[in-house]
Amino acid sequence: MNPQTDKVAIIGYDMTPFGDLYDLGISEISNLALTGALKKTGLEREDLDGLYIGNAGAGQFLGQEHLGALISTGCGLDCQSLRIEASGASGAVAMRIAAHGILTGYLDKVAVLGVEKMTSFSSARDTQYALSTAMDTIWEASMGGTLTANFALMAKSHMREYGTTSEQMAQVAVKNHQNSKLNPRAQFRNSITQAHVLKSKMVADPIHLLDGCAASDGGAVIIMCSPEVAESYDSEPVYIRASKQGHSPLALHKREHLNRITCTKKAADGGYKQLGITPKDISFAEVHDVFTIAEIMAIEALGLVEQGKGGMATEDGVTALDGEIPINTSGGLKARGYPVGASGIAQTIEIMEQFKGLAKDRQIKNIEWGLTQSMGGSGGTSVISFFSR
Amino acid sequence: MNPQTDKVAIIGYDMTPFGDLYDLGISEISNLALTGALKKTGLEREDLDGLYIGNAGAGQFLGQEHLGALISTGCGLDCQSLRIEASGASGAVAMRIAAHGILTGYLDKVAVLGVEKMTSFSSARDTQYALSTAMDTIWEASMGGTLTANFALMAKSHMREYGTTSEQMAQVAVKNHQNSKLNPRAQFRNSITQAHVLKSKMVADPIHLLDGCAASDGGAVIIMCSPEVAESYDSEPVYIRASKQGHSPLALHKREHLNRITCTKKAADGGYKQLGITPKDISFAEVHDVFTIAEIMAIEALGLVEQGKGGMATEDGVTALDGEIPINTSGGLKARGYPVGASGIAQTIEIMEQFKGLAKDRQIKNIEWGLTQSMGGSGGTSVISFFSR
Structure with a gap:
């Protein structure tokens, strides 16, 4: 082969x-x-x-x-x-x-x-427990850790090191809802504003309720x-041209960086190398925005924006539908919806609709390469798939 | 390919x-x-x-x-x-x-x-629940069904149609313990007799405690x-030469036969065809004896003995270490032990030891083809793998 x-x-x-x-x-x-x-x-x-x-x-x-x-x-x-x-x-x-x-x-x-x-x-507690089995049970979940808390730690670290703001994180959700309004397949097709996100309940500082996905x-x-x-x-x-997988330790304290998704970077770099392309060749991407900070860290790890500039790029519209590198044209996990195991395939379906010119009001132009980034837990597993005509 | x-x-x-x-x-x-x-x-x-x-x-x-x-x-x-x-x-x-x-x-x-x-x-009830998630939850487990009860229904049907006896089923366990005594890797290395099995607690008629595996x-x-x-x-x-997978409906009432493992037959027949061999070419096999009746049904579905003759063949010593077609020389799930997810690989390891002449007192001779049959639940999934030098 x-x-x-x-x-x-x-x-x-x-x-x-x-x-x-x-x-x-x-x-x-x-x-x-x-x-x-x-x-x-x-x-x-x-x-x-x-x-x-x-x-x-x-x-x-x-x-x-x-x-x-x-x-x-x-x-x-x-x-x-x-x-x-x-x-x-x-x-x-x-x-x-x-x-x-x-x-x-x-x-x-x-x-x-x-x-x-x-x-x-019927209870959020049961759902939280079920989701927590994707974490390191012994080191994190059994001590009361939750996925939201893990991403909150990552967000805090990202804010401290790169100056990322709550407004920039909220803008990820705003943008993805703007896109989902144009996607008949999306679960949530309503607009939201930065104020909606920032005024929603604080779940695990700095993550508000509207920074996350729904079950x-x-x-x-x-x-x-x-x-x-x-x-x-x-x-x-449409062809899948490469698909790579990388891992980081499940438990956050075993990772070198709190504010980088190393498993995504490893897998993406492997794919770029295999195909002989660079992040500049990517026309659009569906990424794993399970929390708004996750999208910011994902586009950095994928090399689509500079390390640490994910929040600012979102604020500047770089990742918007009409931006340089549209991210989550489907609405993403945040607004297209996130039945967990279905996510990677739903991302691929958005890639198909865009390549086939069927995305209507959210259609982007001049597509050469599309990319999906799927993630497990709070970043233990990442799969990057590359698509072309 | x-x-x-x-x-x-x-x-x-x-x-x-x-x-x-x-x-x-x-x-x-x-x-x-x-x-x-x-x-x-x-x-x-x-x-x-x-x-x-x-x-x-x-x-x-x-x-x-x-x-x-x-x-x-x-x-x-x-x-x-x-x-x-x-x-x-x-x-x-x-x-x-x-x-x-x-x-x-x-x-x-x-x-x-x-x-x-x-x-x-700490409780058998918790273990039983965990194991029951491999059944059809809606039709079986939620109604109080257990894996043991499912195999009991299959055993009853096999007894009725083919005259299989409790003694023949017990003989599967006796034989597998005879083999496990010779296997330093086995979990249970004690001898048992037919009387031990038949006098052990009845779990789900006609399945006695010693007809089954341990967690x-x-x-x-x-x-x-x-x-x-x-x-x-x-x-x-040693080479894997083919590996096939078949399915039956999880819920017993949706199957055509209660006393045949159709998924095993489908997968095995596919493998024989691919390799251009017949059951007569198989020198030995490790099969999924999660209950003694399962081994009897497996060797029939694999074509190693005639349909309905699995119990009698076991009684006659056909499947013993020195029989025509030695089955579960490792001691099987019953006596080598059954950590569920490890089972298919443990079966393969016995194949390796036999092919490599490292099985010592349980070594069989003139090996050409070895086979493993792994099964999920009460027969929803079956994987048949073929090995040769």
Whole structure:
């Protein structure tokens, strides 16, 4: 195989609405997204020879593990099916690993599903516990640590070292809501202002309620195959050209930097090197804005803005829809919605819509390379995927 | 790629003791197995470019998900790392998917880790709940169903249709303990008799306590690479030649047969076809004897004995160490021990020891093909892997 020239095509995609899908079980959510994606390609269920599932927390949220068998047979499939769990990066890892199956020739057409159902709990405390299993349980969660508290520590450190302000963080949320207003797939399509964010409840100083995402249900599917197979289904497929994964220690105190997402930088640098491109070649990106500070740290780690300038770049409109490097044109996790395991695939679907010119009022122009950055927990895992025509 | 000739080499392996590893956390168990496996190859940690982890229940048992980042950094690795969850087949799926990474050329040397820590709970009820998340939660577990009850239904159906007896089921346990006495790696190295099994507590008629496995802690690691890379490390590597995966609906009432493991048959038949061999070519096998009836159904589904004759074949000694087709020479899940996610890798390690002539008193002769059958839940997922020199 040749990592410089290998390509995997995406020939179909769809996602359910993101939000509170009270009436639907996890198999039904999955089936809804799968049915939509198959319809776009004209494929039937029996044409698929693999279902790769990214899911972070069905065990925690639903008491249901072993999703490979459950969802594949629940969706009427009779092919190999497996579940990847990598917290918020689950969907992105599933996509990356499915690409290996295509590149070996062992898989012809694969559906990659990201799915999560998070709204079953009646208390925020239960939800908080379920989410905290993505942290270092012994060092952090069992001591009362939460994901929000971890990001608050990172934000404080970023503010201290780089002068990042609460207003700049709030602007990430404002921008992503501006974008989501233009995205019919988004969970939250309302405008918000900096004042809304700054006046919302302080959850863990300096993180306000509106600096973070909401728990959500939803599923997203892409159909992948080789470029040769793709020819029969899509005259202009979009290709995954590289996908890299990096890690940092889960527990914050074991990391060298509190205000840098090292796992993202490692993975991104590996991808740029493999493809022979630089951050300047990236036209737009979907990044993991689980909290507003996370987007600021992500665009720095990806090299899209200078280290420490992420807040200022956001304030200056560099990452806005009409800026130099549009970030989260979909609305991001913040406003498009964040069913955890579905996230990496939902990001990819925005990449598809932009490449295919289907993004309507949020369409950006002159696209050469698109990039997704998915992250797990408070930055233990990061997957960076590169897309081109 | 050519599925007929593709090979992935295993050049090193090791496992921790299986049992109650009270003093060790999940990263420490993993590191112990990894260190042993690296030592056998002469490789250093920085030589690895992937860690593929099979783990079924750390979220349930330890409140710890996101193991990719946790364990890789905890083991001092700086490579991509991911976790597969497929209940009892988790380790086997991880191995299968890691093989894809090798065959694409994207991975050079990969460690595949199966690991579980199950003894943290103080009550059997908690353990039972954690295990039940591998069932269909809505249709079975939430109605009070347990894995034992599911296998009891299968056993009853097998007895009714084929005349299988409790004595024959007990003989599976007797045989596997006979084998485990000869295996220094086994958790239980005591002899048991049919009378012991039949007089042990009835858990779910007709399944006695000694028809089942014990909850256990443990880790197992294999190091995989391409045949070309293997040449530098092992003059006689063992190869994975094919690995197939099949599914049945999780919920028993949705299956066509109660007394057949359809997912195993589908996967096995696919493997035989790919390799151009038949069940007669298999020299020995490690199968998923989570309950004694499961071994009987497995050897039938694999075609190693005739459908319905699994109990009688066991009674007749066909599957004993000196029989026509030795099954579970390691002692199996029953006696070698069953830390759930580690199981597929522990099975592979027995295959390695037999191929390499290191199985001492339990060594079998004239080995051409070895096979592992791993299963998830009460038969929702099955992975069949084929090994040769």
